Every structure is written in C-alpha cells, then in structure tokens.
Amino acid sequence: MNWKFWKKNKGTEPKKKKSKAREWTDAIIFAVVAATIIRVFFIEAYTIPSGSMERSLLVGDFLFVSKVNYGARIPMTPIAFPFAHHTMPLTGTKAYWDGVQWKYRRLPGFQDVKRNDVVVFNFPEGDTVALENQNASYYDLVRNSSWKEVNSQYTITSRPVDKRENYIKRCIAIAGDVVSMKNGIANVNGKDEPLKNTGMMPYLVKFKSPEVNMQVLEKLGFATNEITPTPAPNTFSVNASALMIDELRKLDFVESAMMDPALPTDTELGGIFPHDPNRNWNRDNFGPIKVPAKGWTVQLDSNTMPLYYRAIRTYEGNTVEKSGNDWLINGKKATSYTFKMNYYWMMGDNRHNSADSRYWGFVPEDHVVGKALFIWMSFDSSGSWFSKIRWSRIFKGIN
Template identity: 70%
Template sequence: MKWKFWQKETDGNKKKKTKTREWVDAIVFAVVAATIIRVFFIEAYTIPSGSMERSLLIGDFLFVSKVNYGARIPMTPVAFPFAHHTMPITGTKAYWDGVQWQYRRLPGLSEIKRNDIVVFNLPVGDTVALENQETSYYTLLRQSDWKAVNSQYTITSRPVDKRENIIKRCIGISGDVVSMKNGVVSINGKQELLKNTGQMPYKIETKTTDINFDVFKDLGFRIGEMQQVNANTYVANGTEEMAQKLRKLDFIKSAELFVKPPSVNDGDLFPLDTNRKWNVDNFGPVKIPAKGWTVKIDSNTMPLYYRAIRTYEGNKVEQRNNVWYINDKVATSYTFKMNYYWMMGDNRHNSIDSRYWGFLPEDHVVGKALFIWMSWDSTASLLNKIRWGRLLRGIH
C-alpha cells in the first residue's frame, strides 16, 4: 500500500509536455532517424548531367544503397543534417572540419563488380574554386597559373566525404588492366563492347538530302543534338543497335562509329604525361592499383600513380636528382594500402571520368545505385514532365 501511494504521488508530480515540447521532440527524433538511415542504409540522389545517358537521364531520382558495399563511417562527423558540403541559403560550409575521423567502412553485402553503377565523391574535388565549380580546380591551373587562379577565385579544400557526389559505371576493378582502342574498352585484354544502355557518336551518311527526320527520332536519336557536317553527313549519339537499324534504311549510305584516331592527342587526360599521346577513344593500357599490390617506381609508372601514392594514401612524395623519395626515404617500389577502380560514363563523349582524373580510391565510394523512384523531365510540357515509364525502375 505504501508503494502504491508513493507511486501515485510521483506520477502526479510529473509535468505534462507542452505542445511545443512534443513538436521539438518529434522533430529531433525524425532528424536523428533520417540521418541514421541516410548515413548507414539508403540515400536519395538526383542525376544532374547527361554523362550516363542512355542508362540514366537528367532528372532521374535514385535511391543509393549504403549497405551493398558497406556503409562508410562519417569522416567529417560534425555537419548540418541533410546538407552535403554547402548550406542552401547562406552558401557557407555545412560541416566543421576541425574533427576528422580515419576512413572506416562497415561490412557490406558484396564488393564492387564490373559494370556496377556507383555513386562516389569526386577524387579531384579536394580543392574547389567556389565561383567556378563546373571546372576542376586543376584544369583551371593548367589553363592559367596558380597565382592567377587563386587571385581570381575563392579557393577551398574539402574532406573526402564532403567532395562532390557523382555517378559513373565501374569499368575496371582493382588489379584489372584497362585500355581503350578506337572507342572500344578492353579489360585484361578482352574487348568489352558498349551495351545498349550507353551511347557513342556515329557518323551517318545519307544518299539524299531529302530526309524525314522523324525516322531518326523513332529510332531514339535526339534530333536537336544531331550535328550536320555537310549536306549528306551527320553526327549523332546512339547505340550500336540503333545504328544497325539505321543501316537497313534505303536512304542511308553508312552509319559508323565516329571516334578519334590514335594519333590525336587530347592533352588534358590522365595522367597528363607528355610521353603518353592519349585521347578519349584511345588510351592505356593502365593497371588499376589493388590493396597489397607493389608497383615499381620509375619515370614510366610515377605519372600514373603519383597522385594515388601522395594524395589518396597520404604520403610525402618528391623527386631529388632523378631519385624518388617517399616520406624522405629513397623509394624504388610502393605497396598500395587501398583498392582502386576505373569509372566511365555510359555517354562516352559527354563524360568527365577516369579518363580525365584517374583512379577512384575505395574511401571515396558512397554506395550502389539501386532504382529510380521518380523521373522528371524539366524540358517537357506540364502534363508530360513525369516520365511514368521510368518510375520504380531498376538500374543495371
């Protein structure tokens, strides 16, 4: 009886929560729960560019799984909820880099496989010119010089997990040897033809100038993006399947891949080595570093692996009198601490990918693209903005 009296008296002394307090508690709980889900399980992502067409379109809204490859423990834990690297209104940093944790990842369901579509932090996004984020800081330096770029723009550095998120297809995994010849990728010496989900430019020659362009549209070509070379020649992005159908038409003379010859040097491609005359359709071979793999250090390999050894794996690297030093010790070889990957866009001639910035380190991997939950065409009429056929569509 005494215990019941005491319990009744205590219950009566409890203060009832106000409506404001109830709302605050609910909001805090929702933010914490949503943050945990976003960090460790699944996150929404929007396709911002056409680099993955025809697989993914601008305006596709995806869900990205953190579970498949294992959730990455936040490396910059003090951050504003739901903001990535910049506050939406003020434009200031959405994180505090005064606390930095080492890279760790929870166990995942699988490793990254070839042809997986992966969301990751842009490796060359470590340094950014805030007023011109469309162009890589390192590209700006090559176009001008350090003094001019740093006086013209506000330059900031970003931790690994706060670098820009982008999405590409994994072409090669750690240990693979990747190359490309006349627009066709080879992995470990075996050609990997572009699937119908990707596209390349085709040079189309017609027998007449009197053309019904609706035929091209019906086959999937975008009329507005077709470039006319002369009266009977056009260049258009498409798939090999589309080109095969085109060749069967009586007014088509030819439809062949339109790629750069090996003799053309693009100049601004990885690894920015003057001895390698590579372009977007012809490069390599390049061996992708794997954890535990040891590379011989010399003038041939260092242009390829310098940034990985120095920037991604955190070593002091310098050359003195033609001798390489790592952490102030003479180095003739180096053993990698992480796995790396080679990423490329399905829209091969409209993608800034590993051909430009090199290897993707494993600590930059965010997650695997699962499915499209919404697709919005901002260029269409109001009644046709939702692409109904793409809703809840899996990604392959």
C-alpha cells in the same frame, strides 16, 4: 504534516503535459535523427544532373543508392548540418566542421565493387575547389593556366573526402585490372569491352535525300537537336548506341551509318590522365594502365610515377619528393611502393560527354559512396507538367 499520506502518494501526481511546441520539437528531432541514420547507413536519394551516363541514366532521373551493398562508410566528417552535403543552401557557407576528422572505416557489405556496377562516389579531384567555378576541376584550371593565376582569381577551399562532389559512373575496371582504350573501345585484361546498348558514341549517318523524317529518329531515341550536318552531302554526325544504329540502318531513307572514323582527339580543359607530356594519349586511345590493388607493389621510375604519384601522395597520405634521380617517400629513399587501398576505373556510358577516370584517374575505395539500385522518379524538362513524368522509367532497375 502527514508523512504516511505523503509517502503513499509520492510520485502519483499527474505529470505536466508537454506543450504543442515541445511535442513538435521532439517529433522533428526524432525525424531528423531517423532520416540521417537511414541516409548514412542504408539508402539515399540522388538525382542525375548531366548526360554523362545516357542512355542508361537520363538527366532528371531520381535514384535510390544503396549504402549496404558495399558496406556503409562511417562518416569521416561527423559534425555536419543534416541533409546538406558540403554547402548551406541559403548562405553558401560550409555545411560541416572539419575540425574533427575520423579515419576511413566501412561496415561489412554484401558485395565488393564489380565490373559494370553503376557506382556513386566522391569526386577524386574535389579535395581542392575554386568556389566561383565549381564545374571545373581546380587541377584542370591550374594545368590550363598557372597556380598563381588561379589562386589570385578564385576563392580556393579544401574539402574532406566525404564532402566532395558526388559523381555517378560505371565501374569499367576494378583493383588489379589492366585497362586501355583503342579507337573508343575499352579493353580490360586483354579483352575488348564494347559499350552496352545504352552507351553513346559518335556516328556518321548518310541519308538518301536531304528530306529526313525527324519524328522517326526521335522515336528511336535520337536527340534531334544534337544531329549536326557535316560537309559531306546528306551526311550528319549523331551520338548513338550500337542498338540505335542497328535500328536506324533498317530505315529505307538511310543509306549508311558507321562510327566516325576520325574520332576527335581530346581538346578539353586539362587534358588526359596522367597529364604526362611523354604519353600521347587522348580520350579514345590510352593505356595500358594497371589499377592499383591493396597489397600490390609497384616499382617507382619515370614511367610509373606519373600514373601513381597522386594516389601515393594525396589518397594514401604520404609525402613524395624527387631528389635527383631518386624518389623520397616520407623522407626515405624508395624504389617501390605497396598500396594500402583498392582503386577503381570509372567511365560514363556517354563516352564523348563524360568527365571520368580518363581525365582524373583512379577512384580510391574510401571515395566510394554506394551502388545505384533503381530509379524511383524521372522528369523530362520539356512538355506539360503531367507529360514531364517519364512513367516508363519509374521503379526501373539500373544495369
């Protein structure tokens, strides 16, 4: 054998060409990894499934949500199927393995959560789920019947923080704020915060005659299928923003338009947070409630524990027990508690069609996913295919 020839030509042999299948496999793996990194750390697409944020956001809006504004959250459940949130699309099985759980950590962001930000977050009461009835909170089901009945009727599962259902609401109050509501008007730190022009509340509208031009109302943004008659002559109940009502009053066939003086009390499943029989609160009248802030110390008594029990036990991972008139935290008697995280109070703009903090309380900072930036596509469910696209909403910013 010619060793000089072998050494000279060592490594110069042409490499074996990849097969088409191997090239496609490599390309797909690269695309999945790149898309996952973008989705986890930079920006992600979401869709609006319900009308709780109307008229700010409409059903059928597709949004881009920034992960960098508040700082991207490091995955807490790192082993998961790409692009599936908590359930596999075909099999209905879990899309993640919760055998490995990382502590909550977040990369530095450009800003903190501010009042009036539109925020995507994980549903706080989504830690326990009745699989056959996921539209309802498990805790509401239990409050409405009993633990035994719910657990015998449904398949119950638990979910880690980052695999709970995604919600989108407006941040009404940040950590340290005091929030309340009277006759449907929110109050933060002693200052009334009326709904923006996008917010919806019930109004009574009286027309001058039974003949009503519905096309004019549609142009103003009213959903004509939601205009319902009342016992009073020519008077209808509508959901509208203050701006819509101002425009409505200008019409010559409208006699009057005023907010419904008899705002309905809450009759929804489970009732109002903190579900305390000693508090006669409803969705339009509640509070005051102080939103917990990191480092804030609350005195523990019969008045404060209903408000902060779940935050102390579930969100901050302590054992909480009552022994006689005393409270035990992690087995030790406690007269106060200092919070480890910031919390937020989230509400929908469509106040009478929104499951929000009024029903399930505070949103912990480790549940915050990102800030809604803009609408990149919007579809209306009615009309022809081309007319389904809401052209005026494409690339519209979210305020």
